[in-house]
Amino acid sequence: MVIIEILNVVLPVFLLMGVGFVVGKWMKIDSKSVSDLSIYVFSPALFFYSISASQMDMGDFGRIVLFAFSLFLIFALFIYAVGKIFKWDKTYQNTLMLASGFPNAGNYGLPIILFAYGEEGVAIGIIYLAMQSFLMNSAGVFYASNHAHVPKKDIFLQVVQMPGxxxxxxxLALKIAGIPIPAAVENATGLLGQASIPTMLTLLGVTLASIRIKNVLSFIGTAAVFKLIALPALAFLLLGLIYPAGSLEAKVLLVGAATPTAATTTLLAIKFGMNPDMVSSAMFVSTVASIVTIPLLLLMV
Known part of the structure:
Protein backbone atom coordinates (compact mmCIF):
# COMPACT_ATOMS: atom_id res chain seq x y z
CA MET A 1 0.00 0.00 0.00
CA VAL A 2 2.82 2.41 0.83
CA ILE A 3 4.44 1.76 -2.55
CA ILE A 4 1.14 2.40 -4.38
CA GLU A 5 0.65 5.72 -2.59
CA ILE A 6 4.21 6.82 -3.32
CA LEU A 7 3.82 5.85 -6.97
CA ASN A 8 0.71 8.03 -7.09
CA VAL A 9 2.92 10.92 -5.98
CA VAL A 10 5.89 10.15 -8.23
CA LEU A 11 4.14 9.18 -11.48
CA PRO A 12 2.58 12.63 -12.11
CA VAL A 13 6.11 14.06 -11.86
CA PHE A 14 7.26 11.74 -14.64
CA LEU A 15 4.17 12.48 -16.75
CA LEU A 16 4.95 16.20 -16.69
CA MET A 17 8.60 15.57 -17.51
CA GLY A 18 7.44 13.31 -20.34
CA VAL A 19 5.35 16.10 -21.83
CA GLY A 20 8.39 18.37 -21.76
CA PHE A 21 10.56 15.66 -23.27
CA VAL A 22 8.19 15.18 -26.22
CA VAL A 23 7.88 18.93 -26.76
CA GLY A 24 11.66 19.29 -26.56
CA LYS A 25 12.13 16.62 -29.23
CA TRP A 26 9.66 18.14 -31.69
CA MET A 27 9.86 21.88 -31.04
CA LYS A 28 12.61 24.44 -30.56
CA ILE A 29 12.07 25.80 -27.04
CA ASP A 30 14.02 28.70 -25.54
CA SER A 31 14.77 27.02 -22.21
CA LYS A 32 16.47 30.07 -20.71
CA SER A 33 13.44 32.32 -21.20
CA VAL A 34 11.13 29.76 -19.61
CA SER A 35 13.65 29.27 -16.80
CA ASP A 36 13.79 33.03 -16.17
CA LEU A 37 9.99 33.24 -16.04
CA SER A 38 9.88 30.51 -13.41
CA ILE A 39 12.77 31.93 -11.37
CA TYR A 40 11.59 35.55 -11.41
CA VAL A 41 7.79 35.12 -11.30
CA PHE A 42 6.31 31.69 -10.56
CA SER A 43 8.73 30.38 -7.90
CA PRO A 44 8.85 33.58 -5.77
CA ALA A 45 5.05 33.61 -5.77
CA LEU A 46 5.00 29.98 -4.62
CA PHE A 47 7.48 30.67 -1.80
CA PHE A 48 5.60 33.77 -0.61
CA TYR A 49 2.20 32.07 -0.69
CA SER A 50 3.40 28.84 0.98
CA ILE A 51 4.94 30.71 3.91
CA SER A 52 2.28 33.37 4.36
CA ALA A 53 -0.62 30.90 4.15
CA SER A 54 0.93 28.26 6.43
CA GLN A 55 0.29 27.87 10.16
CA MET A 56 3.91 27.95 11.33
CA ASP A 57 4.78 26.88 14.86
CA MET A 58 7.34 29.53 15.76
CA GLY A 59 8.48 27.51 18.75
CA ASP A 60 9.87 24.80 16.46
CA PHE A 61 11.05 27.25 13.84
CA GLY A 62 14.52 27.80 15.34
CA ARG A 63 15.45 24.12 15.54
CA ILE A 64 14.27 23.45 11.99
CA VAL A 65 16.33 26.40 10.75
CA LEU A 66 19.32 25.09 12.71
CA PHE A 67 18.93 21.65 11.15
CA ALA A 68 18.49 22.91 7.58
CA PHE A 69 21.48 25.24 7.62
CA SER A 70 23.73 22.89 9.60
CA LEU A 71 23.02 19.98 7.26
CA PHE A 72 23.75 22.13 4.22
CA LEU A 73 27.07 23.35 5.65
CA ILE A 74 28.13 19.83 6.68
CA PHE A 75 27.29 18.45 3.25
CA ALA A 76 29.12 21.32 1.51
CA LEU A 77 32.21 20.50 3.58
CA PHE A 78 31.76 16.83 2.68
CA ILE A 79 31.70 17.67 -1.05
CA TYR A 80 34.74 19.92 -0.63
CA ALA A 81 36.71 17.21 1.22
CA VAL A 82 35.85 14.51 -1.32
CA GLY A 83 36.70 16.94 -4.11
CA LYS A 84 40.14 17.50 -2.62
CA ILE A 85 40.74 13.76 -2.39
CA PHE A 86 39.73 13.10 -6.01
CA LYS A 87 41.13 16.44 -7.27
CA TRP A 88 37.87 17.68 -8.77
CA ASP A 89 37.96 21.17 -10.22
CA LYS A 90 35.74 23.94 -8.86
CA THR A 91 33.17 23.73 -11.65
CA TYR A 92 32.69 19.99 -11.10
CA GLN A 93 32.27 20.47 -7.34
CA ASN A 94 29.77 23.28 -7.87
CA THR A 95 27.77 21.17 -10.32
CA LEU A 96 27.78 18.27 -7.87
CA MET A 97 26.49 20.52 -5.09
CA LEU A 98 23.62 21.64 -7.32
CA ALA A 99 22.84 18.06 -8.27
CA SER A 100 22.94 16.53 -4.78
CA GLY A 101 22.80 19.23 -2.09
CA PHE A 102 19.22 20.48 -2.46
CA PRO A 103 16.33 18.09 -1.63
CA ASN A 104 12.95 18.25 -3.39
CA ALA A 105 11.18 18.97 -0.09
CA GLY A 106 8.17 20.62 -1.76
CA ASN A 107 6.17 19.01 -4.56
CA TYR A 108 7.78 15.61 -3.87
CA GLY A 109 8.39 15.69 -0.12
CA LEU A 110 5.19 17.26 1.23
CA PRO A 111 2.73 14.74 -0.32
CA ILE A 112 4.78 11.85 1.07
CA ILE A 113 4.96 13.51 4.50
CA LEU A 114 1.19 14.09 4.42
CA PHE A 115 0.55 10.42 3.67
CA ALA A 116 3.01 9.15 6.28
CA TYR A 117 2.57 11.66 9.13
CA GLY A 118 -0.60 13.67 8.51
CA GLU A 119 -1.24 17.40 8.77
CA GLU A 120 0.98 17.73 11.84
CA GLY A 121 3.91 16.44 9.82
CA VAL A 122 3.09 18.76 6.92
CA ALA A 123 3.29 21.79 9.24
CA ILE A 124 6.89 20.80 10.02
CA GLY A 125 7.61 20.02 6.37
CA ILE A 126 6.47 23.46 5.21
CA ILE A 127 8.95 25.18 7.50
CA TYR A 128 11.72 22.93 6.17
CA LEU A 129 10.58 23.67 2.61
CA ALA A 130 10.86 27.41 3.30
CA MET A 131 14.45 26.98 4.49
CA GLN A 132 15.34 24.82 1.49
CA SER A 133 13.81 27.42 -0.83
CA PHE A 134 15.93 30.11 0.82
CA LEU A 135 19.08 28.00 0.49
CA MET A 136 18.39 27.26 -3.19
CA ASN A 137 17.84 30.93 -3.93
CA SER A 138 20.98 32.02 -2.09
CA ALA A 139 23.59 29.26 -1.85
CA GLY A 140 22.17 27.58 -4.97
CA VAL A 141 22.64 30.79 -6.95
CA PHE A 142 26.18 31.04 -5.59
CA TYR A 143 27.11 27.54 -6.77
CA ALA A 144 25.35 27.97 -10.14
CA SER A 145 27.04 31.30 -10.92
CA ASN A 146 30.44 30.65 -9.31
CA HIS A 147 32.40 30.26 -12.52
CA ALA A 148 36.10 31.01 -12.58
CA HIS A 149 35.56 34.19 -14.61
CA VAL A 150 32.73 35.65 -12.48
CA PRO A 151 33.83 38.24 -9.85
CA LYS A 152 32.77 37.49 -6.26
CA LYS A 153 31.00 40.86 -6.03
CA ASP A 154 28.80 39.98 -9.00
CA ILE A 155 27.92 36.62 -7.45
CA PHE A 156 26.88 38.34 -4.20
CA LEU A 157 24.69 40.79 -6.14
CA GLN A 158 23.07 37.89 -8.00
CA VAL A 159 22.16 36.27 -4.65
CA VAL A 160 20.70 39.33 -2.91
CA GLN A 161 18.74 40.34 -6.02
CA MET A 162 17.04 36.96 -6.46
CA PRO A 163 13.25 37.43 -6.16
CA GLY A 164 12.96 34.08 -4.37
CA LEU A 172 8.75 35.48 7.04
CA ALA A 173 8.92 39.09 8.25
CA LEU A 174 5.17 39.58 7.77
CA LYS A 175 4.49 36.24 9.44
CA ILE A 176 6.62 37.01 12.48
CA ALA A 177 5.17 40.51 12.79
CA GLY A 178 1.63 39.18 12.55
CA ILE A 179 0.73 41.45 9.62
CA PRO A 180 -2.14 39.95 7.58
CA ILE A 181 -1.75 39.53 3.83
CA PRO A 182 -4.48 41.21 1.74
CA ALA A 183 -6.78 38.65 0.14
CA ALA A 184 -6.05 39.97 -3.35
CA VAL A 185 -2.29 39.51 -2.87
CA GLU A 186 -2.72 36.05 -1.36
CA ASN A 187 -4.99 34.93 -4.21
CA ALA A 188 -2.68 36.35 -6.90
CA THR A 189 0.46 34.74 -5.47
CA GLY A 190 -1.43 31.49 -5.01
CA LEU A 191 -2.43 31.41 -8.69
CA LEU A 192 1.06 32.30 -9.89
CA GLY A 193 2.60 29.77 -7.52
CA GLN A 194 0.46 26.99 -8.96
CA ALA A 195 2.27 27.47 -12.28
CA SER A 196 5.71 26.99 -10.72
CA ILE A 197 5.85 23.22 -10.29
CA PRO A 198 4.42 22.16 -13.69
CA THR A 199 6.64 24.73 -15.41
CA MET A 200 9.77 23.44 -13.67
CA LEU A 201 9.01 19.79 -14.39
CA THR A 202 8.05 20.41 -18.03
CA LEU A 203 11.22 22.45 -18.55
CA LEU A 204 13.20 19.60 -17.01
CA GLY A 205 11.76 17.29 -19.68
CA VAL A 206 12.71 19.77 -22.41
CA THR A 207 16.28 19.84 -21.08
CA LEU A 208 16.48 16.05 -20.89
CA ALA A 209 15.44 15.81 -24.55
CA SER A 210 18.66 17.50 -25.62
CA ILE A 211 21.23 15.64 -23.52
CA ARG A 212 23.22 12.48 -24.01
CA ILE A 213 23.11 10.47 -20.81
CA LYS A 214 26.12 8.37 -21.77
CA ASN A 215 28.34 11.46 -21.60
CA VAL A 216 27.56 12.09 -17.91
CA LEU A 217 27.07 8.58 -16.47
CA SER A 218 29.90 8.84 -13.95
CA PHE A 219 28.64 12.17 -12.64
CA ILE A 220 25.04 10.94 -12.41
CA GLY A 221 26.05 7.91 -10.35
CA THR A 222 28.09 10.01 -7.94
CA ALA A 223 25.36 12.63 -7.55
CA ALA A 224 22.62 10.02 -6.97
CA VAL A 225 24.63 8.21 -4.29
CA PHE A 226 25.49 11.48 -2.55
CA LYS A 227 21.88 12.72 -2.67
CA LEU A 228 20.01 9.54 -1.74
CA ILE A 229 22.52 7.93 0.65
CA ALA A 230 25.19 10.34 1.91
CA LEU A 231 22.92 13.33 2.59
CA PRO A 232 20.22 11.32 4.45
CA ALA A 233 22.95 9.57 6.50
CA LEU A 234 24.37 12.94 7.56
CA ALA A 235 20.84 14.17 8.29
CA PHE A 236 20.17 11.14 10.50
CA LEU A 237 23.31 11.78 12.55
CA LEU A 238 22.55 15.50 12.89
CA LEU A 239 18.93 14.93 13.89
CA GLY A 240 20.12 12.67 16.70
CA LEU A 241 21.83 15.72 18.24
CA ILE A 242 18.83 18.05 17.87
CA TYR A 243 15.69 15.95 18.49
CA PRO A 244 14.76 12.99 20.71
CA ALA A 245 14.96 9.62 18.99
CA GLY A 246 11.74 8.68 17.20
CA SER A 247 10.21 12.16 17.42
CA LEU A 248 7.83 13.33 14.70
CA GLU A 249 10.12 16.24 13.84
CA ALA A 250 13.09 13.93 13.32
CA LYS A 251 11.08 11.59 11.06
CA VAL A 252 9.63 14.39 8.91
CA LEU A 253 12.94 16.20 8.48
CA LEU A 254 14.75 12.96 7.61
CA VAL A 255 12.21 12.18 4.88
CA GLY A 256 12.49 15.76 3.60
CA ALA A 257 16.28 15.51 3.40
CA ALA A 258 16.10 12.11 1.68
CA THR A 259 13.97 13.28 -1.24
CA PRO A 260 15.60 13.45 -4.69
CA THR A 261 17.24 16.51 -6.23
CA ALA A 262 15.03 19.61 -6.44
CA ALA A 263 13.87 20.65 -9.92
CA THR A 264 14.81 24.27 -9.15
CA THR A 265 18.47 23.34 -9.44
CA THR A 266 17.95 22.66 -13.15
CA LEU A 267 16.48 26.15 -13.58
CA LEU A 268 19.53 27.68 -11.90
CA ALA A 269 21.91 25.54 -13.95
CA ILE A 270 20.19 26.68 -17.16
CA LYS A 271 20.12 30.35 -16.17
CA PHE A 272 23.79 30.52 -15.16
CA GLY A 273 25.18 27.95 -17.61
CA MET A 274 26.43 25.53 -14.94
CA ASN A 275 26.28 22.17 -16.82
CA PRO A 276 22.46 21.95 -17.06
CA ASP A 277 22.66 18.58 -18.83
CA MET A 278 24.52 17.05 -15.88
CA VAL A 279 22.27 18.63 -13.23
CA SER A 280 19.02 17.70 -14.98
CA SER A 281 20.20 14.14 -15.61
CA ALA A 282 21.14 13.71 -11.95
CA MET A 283 17.76 15.09 -10.88
CA PHE A 284 15.95 12.65 -13.18
CA VAL A 285 17.95 9.61 -12.06
CA SER A 286 17.68 10.46 -8.35
CA THR A 287 13.90 10.81 -8.75
CA VAL A 288 13.67 7.39 -10.41
CA ALA A 289 15.90 5.77 -7.78
CA SER A 290 13.89 7.36 -4.96
CA ILE A 291 10.98 5.08 -5.88
CA VAL A 292 13.04 2.45 -4.06
CA THR A 293 14.88 4.50 -1.42
CA ILE A 294 11.92 6.50 -0.03
CA PRO A 295 9.69 3.45 0.70
CA LEU A 296 12.67 1.73 2.36
CA LEU A 297 13.29 4.79 4.51
CA LEU A 298 9.62 5.00 5.53
CA LEU A 299 9.68 1.35 6.53
CA MET A 300 12.85 1.89 8.60
CA VAL A 301 11.69 4.96 10.52
Missing amino acids: VIAILLA
Whole structure:
Protein backbone atom coordinates (compact mmCIF):
# COMPACT_ATOMS: atom_id res chain seq x y z
CA MET A 1 0.00 0.00 0.00
CA VAL A 2 2.82 2.41 0.83
CA ILE A 3 4.44 1.76 -2.55
CA ILE A 4 1.14 2.40 -4.38
CA GLU A 5 0.65 5.72 -2.59
CA ILE A 6 4.21 6.82 -3.32
CA LEU A 7 3.82 5.85 -6.97
CA ASN A 8 0.71 8.03 -7.09
CA VAL A 9 2.92 10.92 -5.98
CA VAL A 10 5.89 10.15 -8.23
CA LEU A 11 4.14 9.18 -11.48
CA PRO A 12 2.58 12.63 -12.11
CA VAL A 13 6.11 14.06 -11.86
CA PHE A 14 7.26 11.74 -14.64
CA LEU A 15 4.17 12.48 -16.75
CA LEU A 16 4.95 16.20 -16.69
CA MET A 17 8.60 15.57 -17.51
CA GLY A 18 7.44 13.31 -20.34
CA VAL A 19 5.35 16.10 -21.83
CA GLY A 20 8.39 18.37 -21.76
CA PHE A 21 10.56 15.66 -23.27
CA VAL A 22 8.19 15.18 -26.22
CA VAL A 23 7.88 18.93 -26.76
CA GLY A 24 11.66 19.29 -26.56
CA LYS A 25 12.13 16.62 -29.23
CA TRP A 26 9.66 18.14 -31.69
CA MET A 27 9.86 21.88 -31.04
CA LYS A 28 12.61 24.44 -30.56
CA ILE A 29 12.07 25.80 -27.04
CA ASP A 30 14.02 28.70 -25.54
CA SER A 31 14.77 27.02 -22.21
CA LYS A 32 16.47 30.07 -20.71
CA SER A 33 13.44 32.32 -21.20
CA VAL A 34 11.13 29.76 -19.61
CA SER A 35 13.65 29.27 -16.80
CA ASP A 36 13.79 33.03 -16.17
CA LEU A 37 9.99 33.24 -16.04
CA SER A 38 9.88 30.51 -13.41
CA ILE A 39 12.77 31.93 -11.37
CA TYR A 40 11.59 35.55 -11.41
CA VAL A 41 7.79 35.12 -11.30
CA PHE A 42 6.31 31.69 -10.56
CA SER A 43 8.73 30.38 -7.90
CA PRO A 44 8.85 33.58 -5.77
CA ALA A 45 5.05 33.61 -5.77
CA LEU A 46 5.00 29.98 -4.62
CA PHE A 47 7.48 30.67 -1.80
CA PHE A 48 5.60 33.77 -0.61
CA TYR A 49 2.20 32.07 -0.69
CA SER A 50 3.40 28.84 0.98
CA ILE A 51 4.94 30.71 3.91
CA SER A 52 2.28 33.37 4.36
CA ALA A 53 -0.62 30.90 4.15
CA SER A 54 0.93 28.26 6.43
CA GLN A 55 0.29 27.87 10.16
CA MET A 56 3.91 27.95 11.33
CA ASP A 57 4.78 26.88 14.86
CA MET A 58 7.34 29.53 15.76
CA GLY A 59 8.48 27.51 18.75
CA ASP A 60 9.87 24.80 16.46
CA PHE A 61 11.05 27.25 13.84
CA GLY A 62 14.52 27.80 15.34
CA ARG A 63 15.45 24.12 15.54
CA ILE A 64 14.27 23.45 11.99
CA VAL A 65 16.33 26.40 10.75
CA LEU A 66 19.32 25.09 12.71
CA PHE A 67 18.93 21.65 11.15
CA ALA A 68 18.49 22.91 7.58
CA PHE A 69 21.48 25.24 7.62
CA SER A 70 23.73 22.89 9.60
CA LEU A 71 23.02 19.98 7.26
CA PHE A 72 23.75 22.13 4.22
CA LEU A 73 27.07 23.35 5.65
CA ILE A 74 28.13 19.83 6.68
CA PHE A 75 27.29 18.45 3.25
CA ALA A 76 29.12 21.32 1.51
CA LEU A 77 32.21 20.50 3.58
CA PHE A 78 31.76 16.83 2.68
CA ILE A 79 31.70 17.67 -1.05
CA TYR A 80 34.74 19.92 -0.63
CA ALA A 81 36.71 17.21 1.22
CA VAL A 82 35.85 14.51 -1.32
CA GLY A 83 36.70 16.94 -4.11
CA LYS A 84 40.14 17.50 -2.62
CA ILE A 85 40.74 13.76 -2.39
CA PHE A 86 39.73 13.10 -6.01
CA LYS A 87 41.13 16.44 -7.27
CA TRP A 88 37.87 17.68 -8.77
CA ASP A 89 37.96 21.17 -10.22
CA LYS A 90 35.74 23.94 -8.86
CA THR A 91 33.17 23.73 -11.65
CA TYR A 92 32.69 19.99 -11.10
CA GLN A 93 32.27 20.47 -7.34
CA ASN A 94 29.77 23.28 -7.87
CA THR A 95 27.77 21.17 -10.32
CA LEU A 96 27.78 18.27 -7.87
CA MET A 97 26.49 20.52 -5.09
CA LEU A 98 23.62 21.64 -7.32
CA ALA A 99 22.84 18.06 -8.27
CA SER A 100 22.94 16.53 -4.78
CA GLY A 101 22.80 19.23 -2.09
CA PHE A 102 19.22 20.48 -2.46
CA PRO A 103 16.33 18.09 -1.63
CA ASN A 104 12.95 18.25 -3.39
CA ALA A 105 11.18 18.97 -0.09
CA GLY A 106 8.17 20.62 -1.76
CA ASN A 107 6.17 19.01 -4.56
CA TYR A 108 7.78 15.61 -3.87
CA GLY A 109 8.39 15.69 -0.12
CA LEU A 110 5.19 17.26 1.23
CA PRO A 111 2.73 14.74 -0.32
CA ILE A 112 4.78 11.85 1.07
CA ILE A 113 4.96 13.51 4.50
CA LEU A 114 1.19 14.09 4.42
CA PHE A 115 0.55 10.42 3.67
CA ALA A 116 3.01 9.15 6.28
CA TYR A 117 2.57 11.66 9.13
CA GLY A 118 -0.60 13.67 8.51
CA GLU A 119 -1.24 17.40 8.77
CA GLU A 120 0.98 17.73 11.84
CA GLY A 121 3.91 16.44 9.82
CA VAL A 122 3.09 18.76 6.92
CA ALA A 123 3.29 21.79 9.24
CA ILE A 124 6.89 20.80 10.02
CA GLY A 125 7.61 20.02 6.37
CA ILE A 126 6.47 23.46 5.21
CA ILE A 127 8.95 25.18 7.50
CA TYR A 128 11.72 22.93 6.17
CA LEU A 129 10.58 23.67 2.61
CA ALA A 130 10.86 27.41 3.30
CA MET A 131 14.45 26.98 4.49
CA GLN A 132 15.34 24.82 1.49
CA SER A 133 13.81 27.42 -0.83
CA PHE A 134 15.93 30.11 0.82
CA LEU A 135 19.08 28.00 0.49
CA MET A 136 18.39 27.26 -3.19
CA ASN A 137 17.84 30.93 -3.93
CA SER A 138 20.98 32.02 -2.09
CA ALA A 139 23.59 29.26 -1.85
CA GLY A 140 22.17 27.58 -4.97
CA VAL A 141 22.64 30.79 -6.95
CA PHE A 142 26.18 31.04 -5.59
CA TYR A 143 27.11 27.54 -6.77
CA ALA A 144 25.35 27.97 -10.14
CA SER A 145 27.04 31.30 -10.92
CA ASN A 146 30.44 30.65 -9.31
CA HIS A 147 32.40 30.26 -12.52
CA ALA A 148 36.10 31.01 -12.58
CA HIS A 149 35.56 34.19 -14.61
CA VAL A 150 32.73 35.65 -12.48
CA PRO A 151 33.83 38.24 -9.85
CA LYS A 152 32.77 37.49 -6.26
CA LYS A 153 31.00 40.86 -6.03
CA ASP A 154 28.80 39.98 -9.00
CA ILE A 155 27.92 36.62 -7.45
CA PHE A 156 26.88 38.34 -4.20
CA LEU A 157 24.69 40.79 -6.14
CA GLN A 158 23.07 37.89 -8.00
CA VAL A 159 22.16 36.27 -4.65
CA VAL A 160 20.70 39.33 -2.91
CA GLN A 161 18.74 40.34 -6.02
CA MET A 162 17.04 36.96 -6.46
CA PRO A 163 13.25 37.43 -6.16
CA GLY A 164 12.96 34.08 -4.37
CA VAL A 165 15.17 35.30 -1.51
CA ILE A 166 13.24 38.56 -1.27
CA ALA A 167 9.88 36.75 -1.31
CA ILE A 168 10.90 34.35 1.46
CA LEU A 169 12.34 37.05 3.71
CA LEU A 170 9.32 39.29 3.17
CA ALA A 171 6.84 36.50 3.91
CA LEU A 172 8.75 35.48 7.04
CA ALA A 173 8.92 39.09 8.25
CA LEU A 174 5.17 39.58 7.77
CA LYS A 175 4.49 36.24 9.44
CA ILE A 176 6.62 37.01 12.48
CA ALA A 177 5.17 40.51 12.79
CA GLY A 178 1.63 39.18 12.55
CA ILE A 179 0.73 41.45 9.62
CA PRO A 180 -2.14 39.95 7.58
CA ILE A 181 -1.75 39.53 3.83
CA PRO A 182 -4.48 41.21 1.74
CA ALA A 183 -6.78 38.65 0.14
CA ALA A 184 -6.05 39.97 -3.35
CA VAL A 185 -2.29 39.51 -2.87
CA GLU A 186 -2.72 36.05 -1.36
CA ASN A 187 -4.99 34.93 -4.21
CA ALA A 188 -2.68 36.35 -6.90
CA THR A 189 0.46 34.74 -5.47
CA GLY A 190 -1.43 31.49 -5.01
CA LEU A 191 -2.43 31.41 -8.69
CA LEU A 192 1.06 32.30 -9.89
CA GLY A 193 2.60 29.77 -7.52
CA GLN A 194 0.46 26.99 -8.96
CA ALA A 195 2.27 27.47 -12.28
CA SER A 196 5.71 26.99 -10.72
CA ILE A 197 5.85 23.22 -10.29
CA PRO A 198 4.42 22.16 -13.69
CA THR A 199 6.64 24.73 -15.41
CA MET A 200 9.77 23.44 -13.67
CA LEU A 201 9.01 19.79 -14.39
CA THR A 202 8.05 20.41 -18.03
CA LEU A 203 11.22 22.45 -18.55
CA LEU A 204 13.20 19.60 -17.01
CA GLY A 205 11.76 17.29 -19.68
CA VAL A 206 12.71 19.77 -22.41
CA THR A 207 16.28 19.84 -21.08
CA LEU A 208 16.48 16.05 -20.89
CA ALA A 209 15.44 15.81 -24.55
CA SER A 210 18.66 17.50 -25.62
CA ILE A 211 21.23 15.64 -23.52
CA ARG A 212 23.22 12.48 -24.01
CA ILE A 213 23.11 10.47 -20.81
CA LYS A 214 26.12 8.37 -21.77
CA ASN A 215 28.34 11.46 -21.60
CA VAL A 216 27.56 12.09 -17.91
CA LEU A 217 27.07 8.58 -16.47
CA SER A 218 29.90 8.84 -13.95
CA PHE A 219 28.64 12.17 -12.64
CA ILE A 220 25.04 10.94 -12.41
CA GLY A 221 26.05 7.91 -10.35
CA THR A 222 28.09 10.01 -7.94
CA ALA A 223 25.36 12.63 -7.55
CA ALA A 224 22.62 10.02 -6.97
CA VAL A 225 24.63 8.21 -4.29
CA PHE A 226 25.49 11.48 -2.55
CA LYS A 227 21.88 12.72 -2.67
CA LEU A 228 20.01 9.54 -1.74
CA ILE A 229 22.52 7.93 0.65
CA ALA A 230 25.19 10.34 1.91
CA LEU A 231 22.92 13.33 2.59
CA PRO A 232 20.22 11.32 4.45
CA ALA A 233 22.95 9.57 6.50
CA LEU A 234 24.37 12.94 7.56
CA ALA A 235 20.84 14.17 8.29
CA PHE A 236 20.17 11.14 10.50
CA LEU A 237 23.31 11.78 12.55
CA LEU A 238 22.55 15.50 12.89
CA LEU A 239 18.93 14.93 13.89
CA GLY A 240 20.12 12.67 16.70
CA LEU A 241 21.83 15.72 18.24
CA ILE A 242 18.83 18.05 17.87
CA TYR A 243 15.69 15.95 18.49
CA PRO A 244 14.76 12.99 20.71
CA ALA A 245 14.96 9.62 18.99
CA GLY A 246 11.74 8.68 17.20
CA SER A 247 10.21 12.16 17.42
CA LEU A 248 7.83 13.33 14.70
CA GLU A 249 10.12 16.24 13.84
CA ALA A 250 13.09 13.93 13.32
CA LYS A 251 11.08 11.59 11.06
CA VAL A 252 9.63 14.39 8.91
CA LEU A 253 12.94 16.20 8.48
CA LEU A 254 14.75 12.96 7.61
CA VAL A 255 12.21 12.18 4.88
CA GLY A 256 12.49 15.76 3.60
CA ALA A 257 16.28 15.51 3.40
CA ALA A 258 16.10 12.11 1.68
CA THR A 259 13.97 13.28 -1.24
CA PRO A 260 15.60 13.45 -4.69
CA THR A 261 17.24 16.51 -6.23
CA ALA A 262 15.03 19.61 -6.44
CA ALA A 263 13.87 20.65 -9.92
CA THR A 264 14.81 24.27 -9.15
CA THR A 265 18.47 23.34 -9.44
CA THR A 266 17.95 22.66 -13.15
CA LEU A 267 16.48 26.15 -13.58
CA LEU A 268 19.53 27.68 -11.90
CA ALA A 269 21.91 25.54 -13.95
CA ILE A 270 20.19 26.68 -17.16
CA LYS A 271 20.12 30.35 -16.17
CA PHE A 272 23.79 30.52 -15.16
CA GLY A 273 25.18 27.95 -17.61
CA MET A 274 26.43 25.53 -14.94
CA ASN A 275 26.28 22.17 -16.82
CA PRO A 276 22.46 21.95 -17.06
CA ASP A 277 22.66 18.58 -18.83
CA MET A 278 24.52 17.05 -15.88
CA VAL A 279 22.27 18.63 -13.23
CA SER A 280 19.02 17.70 -14.98
CA SER A 281 20.20 14.14 -15.61
CA ALA A 282 21.14 13.71 -11.95
CA MET A 283 17.76 15.09 -10.88
CA PHE A 284 15.95 12.65 -13.18
CA VAL A 285 17.95 9.61 -12.06
CA SER A 286 17.68 10.46 -8.35
CA THR A 287 13.90 10.81 -8.75
CA VAL A 288 13.67 7.39 -10.41
CA ALA A 289 15.90 5.77 -7.78
CA SER A 290 13.89 7.36 -4.96
CA ILE A 291 10.98 5.08 -5.88
CA VAL A 292 13.04 2.45 -4.06
CA THR A 293 14.88 4.50 -1.42
CA ILE A 294 11.92 6.50 -0.03
CA PRO A 295 9.69 3.45 0.70
CA LEU A 296 12.67 1.73 2.36
CA LEU A 297 13.29 4.79 4.51
CA LEU A 298 9.62 5.00 5.53
CA LEU A 299 9.68 1.35 6.53
CA MET A 300 12.85 1.89 8.60
CA VAL A 301 11.69 4.96 10.52
